[in-house]
Amino acid sequence: MRYTALLPLAAAATAFVIPDEAAAKELFIETEQKAEETLSSWWDRVPSVEDLRAYAEETFDDAYDAFDRQASKLTSNLPAIEIESEWSDFVSPSDYEKPGHGGHGHHGHHRAENLTVYEVIHATNFTKKFAALVDEYPEIVKTLNSTDANVTAFVPTDKAFEKIPDHHKKPPKEVIERILEYHVVPGYYPAGRVLAHHTLPTLLKEEELGDRSQRLRVSIGIFGARLNFYSKVVGVNMFTKNGVIHCVDSIVVTPPPADRLLSLFPSRFSTLLLAGEKTGLHRKEDDVTKGLTIFAPTNWAFQKLGPGANAFLFNTEKGLKYLKALLKYHCVVNETLYSDEYYGKPREGDEVDAENAQYHVDLPTLLEGKHLSIDIARFYGLITMKINGYTKVSIQDAVAKDGVVQVLDSVLIPPHERRGFWKEEDGEIEVDELIERLQPFVEPEWVGEL
Template sequence: MKPFTTRVLFQVSRVTLVIVTVALAVQTYLTGWKKPQPVATKSQPKVNESLPPKTLWAQIQNNRNLTRFAKLMGEFEDIVGGLQAPRAQLTVYAPIDEAFDMEDFPYDLPWFYWKFLVGYHMGKGGISPQALRSQNTVSSFVNADIFFKNQQRISVQNNADAVSFNFRAKMLASQPAVNGHLHIVDRLLMLPDSTSDVLRYTPEFAIFRQGLIDTGLAEVVNDTSTHTALTVFAPSDAAFRQLGRKVNAFLFGPGGRSYLKALLAYHIVANETLFSDVHFPAKNGEQVVLDLQSASNRISLPTLAHGYNISTSSTRQSDGGRRIILINDEWKVGRSDIVVMDGVIHGMDAVILPPIINGGGQLEKQNQNWWSIVSRSWNAVGGITVEELMERLQPLVDNDE
């Protein structure tokens, strides 16, 4: 079975579990989300182009490049009702017909998979193309967890040539509507894969993933029944190479296993989801939009390394646009907001090292920032020394292993 098919079937089974165990409800303008009743997509008259902007549903119906998406949407009368409501403010990310041919859907998926897929192409509020360029993530109508408190996010990339979504769907055109905005994209926004799947199929995270397997942490990441969410700061292969050959040989050798586990555990936060602009707290808390002007923007997140916390803050780039995440005031996230089914992954250009704990038990300011590690990696002796690494990780190491 193809990997894509396997992931889709896993998503379907997880959705089935949600439907069986929790009453399906979505906090949106759309009411219901009941079993679909077909809606004829050709029943409404076309609106004259000289008239003021049409509703979102009229625009989708009358766009000859969106016939397949219109047909799929038309199967759900509650969704169509929302798109027809003049006072509703919604944003729709509509894939062109050719986008469907670029995916390999399993045969005869259940109706609720398609409803979730349509819901992931919509969100509350009318977001203009200009506003998208300053957004890191936007909300969809799909639930992010089984508690139905928060909605799954869509990651936004402001590229030089065009805005794209989830690092795959490029915006081709945008049209204002009476009740929001329609953005036409060249790929489908597929329902997010699990954290383990994304790590498995992303080549740049190969060393990190292998480390999770070697230390047994992969079992924690893979088992979605053990956590309601994850935030994973995943160093790239290049980030590990910055540590130098000796350190990598130590970490991935038999004598360094406990240190490798402590290091990787320091990159994983369970039961909280932190995007660069929104935080889903633990204990079923409702989302918090990060305010760059507020002191509450700084968030301390407990990691799997014996509860040792990492400090995160969100700041705006120098051009005044998108936000970036800083970790422990030193480490900048390189590729933020990789949306996954059970949380979020942030790609790191460097391996995060914990601060040194001095003799009085206090944390000292980290002195190994990204640039210092890169600079030292140019030396013949390699990057950080094994002794320095052990000093930093010793408080986090499980001595029972």
């Protein structure tokens, strides 16, 4: 059986193009390093930007519509999942053993257990271009050829490289090296184990994550699996001497910073982006963090606060101070919480174990003294994240260069010492109540009468 992404959020911005014939015409990812600007020209096959954004918006809508409809079906089918292999003519018959002759793996899948991952990508008929790039980087060659530890490689087919115009300048070696590292996962992840995760650690160590592994996002649906919402897995479970290979139809490029990622979807996050600009809370170039978690309310989430609250927050000088406090409650720095991994320091009361069915963590926000209580429950590849006991993350794990974005359909408001948490089912929040809840976190000179 094949699978398609339930939550097809394009992890992209606007500097260079990622071809994906199955899911979209082309998607953009913006990078901020000068070296990566060179890469943008190498990938430059620019269709209409409006067409791309229209597609992104359409897929975002589909994510909400499809999630509830498909989740129950997927839950009932997960224990019996089998993934169809599309490795016809992957290597010549003499290079691999037929199923049932020992080693890792399952019946029905190809094997090349007398070869390493490195040797297999050279032997295959349609990963020659990826193999040629790997040859330029001795450390990656060593990793893929070593039998000291298992690795899992997500290998783009040669067709993925055909989307790159030949006449464009090749990007700097350090940029290509990062991209290659981003396709390799330490450890042994056959298809079944991949599908049980939302994110996977890669060889790429990201300075802005505290030198931790940059992660790949795995999306699962009824027609396929995708990496980072756009690169479709088209072949699985080529078992080798030192690991396993899966094949993808698009090159997976390292993700952009969180703010660039959000800027691709103005019809969804323009209110949040405007709030960051108005309050000065948006990320600055000289900011130094070791990871972050952004709980990003959509435009619809802000709209549900009501016109009065929005007018106060965005259109009054006093309201901007309250807006800044509100935004701080959605930001966690130096700690990155994915749905199945936590980059941070566990505190007393935390129960952090991504392999367990349930776990809990309290995250300190930028709002002084206020934490977010996060409960995560998982069943195979289905994971739910709930904040402060009731607010669900609607789109999980939009991986970013500097952390992760968790998308919300509700604005988080700090609890009141007597009233507790505000819930959207109570209706639009009154300005007086909003002020009362945020007043302890606003500078004294801004506290007073409207």
